[in-house]
Amino acid sequence: MYKWGIDHLYGFPGGSFDSTMNAIYEMQDKVKFIEVRHEEAASLAASAEYKLTGKLGVCMGSAGPGAIHLMNGLYDAKYDKTPMVALVANVPTPRQDINFFQAFDEMPWFRDVAVWVHQAKTKEALPVLMDTAIRQAYAKKGPAVLVIPKDFGWQEIEDNYRVSASNHVADNYAAPTAESIEAATKLIKEAKNPVVYFGLGASAAADELKEFADKFKMPMMSSYLGKGIVEDSFKPYLGTIGRIGAKADIEVFFKTCKSFLKLGTECHGLSYDALTAHTAFVFLRYMFMSVEKRDDEDDRTIGELFSTLSQVLSTILCNFILK
Numbered sequence: 001m002y003k004w005g006i007d008h009l010y011g012f013p014g015g016s017f018d019s020t021m022n023a024i025y026e027m028q029d030k031v032k033f034i035e036v037r038h039e040e041a042a043s044l045a046a047s048a049e050y051k052l053t054g055k056l057g058v059c060m061g062s063a064g065p066g067a068i069h070l071m072n073g074l075y076d077a078k079y080d081k082t083p084m085v086a087l088v089a090n091v092p093t094p095r096q097d098i099n100f101f102q103a104f105d106e107m108p109w110f111r112d113v114a115v116w117v118h119q120a121k122t123k124e125a126l127p128v129l130m131d132t133a134i135r136q137a138y139a140k141k142g143p144a145v146l147v148i149p150k151d152f153g154w155q156e157i158e159d160n161y162r163v164s165a166s167n168h169v170a171d172n173y174a175a176p177t178a179e180s181i182e183a184a185t186k187l188i189k190e191a192k193n194p195v196v197y198f199g200l201g202a203s204a205a206a207d208e209l210k211e212f213a214d215k216f217k218m219p220m221m222s223s224y225l226g227k228g229i230v231e232d233s234f235k236p237y238l239g240t241i242g243r244i245g246a247k248a249d250i251e252v253f254f255k256t257c258k259s260f261l262k263l264g265t266e267c268h269g270l271s272y273d274a275l276t277a278h279t280a281f282v283f284l285r286y287m288f289m290s291v292e293k294r295d296d297e298d299d300r301t302i303g304e305l306f307s308t309l310s311q312v313l314s315t316i317l318c319n320f321i322l323k
Helices: 013-024 039-053 069-080 123-140 150-154 180-190 200-216 248-256 308-321
Strands: 010-011 032-035 057-061 082-089 116-119 143-149 194-198 220-221 237-240 259-264 290-291
Touching: 010 039, 013 057, 013 082, 039 057, 039 069, 069 082, 069 143, 082 123, 116 123, 123 143, 123 220, 123 237, 143 150, 194 200, 200 259, 248 290
Parallel strands: 010 032, 010 057, 057 082, 082 143, 116 143, 194 220, 194 259, 220 237
Antiparallel strands: 259 290
């Protein structure tokens, strides 16, 4: 963890994790343990860590009930495509697979929610599994779960594993094609009553987002995670909308919106059943955009332009101005 630049983790101590707690104590000058009052808070904090800082968060839960309590934060990370790692305790290996206190086969619990889940079978495997968990969480954009039997934490191993953190490469998406930009620009210029809806994926392009909305005279609204990217005082910004929203957001979105520009969000909370039946929706991932027309006669969609929003918006603006 420390060699990956992770200097803290969230959790609630438990007897099945006393060996790991001892390891954290021994490294308290490098890794800070942030104690919460419930494991759910630990997993939600680890999920929020990446959303707010761009760095992977780590949480821990003890065997059995403590592990189950992590689920809300893990599913939050899964559906928001957020890298995080959960360290889950298990009872000592000699006590597994018998009717021992808090002894469960924990692996099946996490298979639906995790992008990667493994239980250490040997003490020597712990460093490589921890390294792999972090890599898998970053690569697959979701929660990775590592189950650690209590007895392994007390056993010494040689400190000779080479961590792969130096090989980690930040996300690098291909630029949109000229044809995609041309199509998006044309659709935006022809749009009637267009609305911009943005989320956390737009956080690196706040200035371009504001310039875009101002240039095309589009009202803006955001997901809850997108709040704060554009200041509330920015006139085109109407506020947040998801499962609920302010009166202005709801009236614009459901009554007047004909063209819908989604930036850096998957819009999980929007009530699609209230929209035009012929509207085509493209789910967005991380840093790309789609343009949708809410029109019974024309369901054109421009989507999956893999690039940062700043590159996409700047290109569209230049294209529009040159024409």
